Amino acid sequence: MNAIxxxxxxxxxxxxPVIAGPWPSYTNCRHLPKRDRWEIYALAKAGRLALQDxxxxxxxxxxxxxxxVTGELDI
Numbered sequence: 001m002n003a004i005x006x007x008x009x010x011x012x013x014x015x016x017p018v019i020a021g022p023w024p025s026y027t028n029c030r031h032l033p034k035r036d037r038w039e040i041y042a043l044a045k046a047g048r049l050a051l052q053d054x055x056x057x058x059x060x061x062x063x064x065x066x067x068x069v070t071g072e073l074d075i
Contacts, residue, residue: 023065023068041073041075045069048062
């Protein structure tokens with residue numbers, strides 16, 4: 001499979017956006033006590049913020065991220 005995209009102009013090293021996704025699923029944590037699930041949610045948000053602070057562009061919008069993670073954690 002050829003990964004070259006003919007319609008994407010070449011970019012200098014270091015200027016191309018890095019897009020991260022998909023995130024891991026948190027459904028395997030549903031069995032934990034609610035307090036622990038809230039801590040995992042806080043860690044997920046902190047991890048996302050740390051990646052964004054490094055210039056990584058997230059594939060998933062923040063509101064979609066929050067909705068997905070809270071749904072997976074059942075909180």
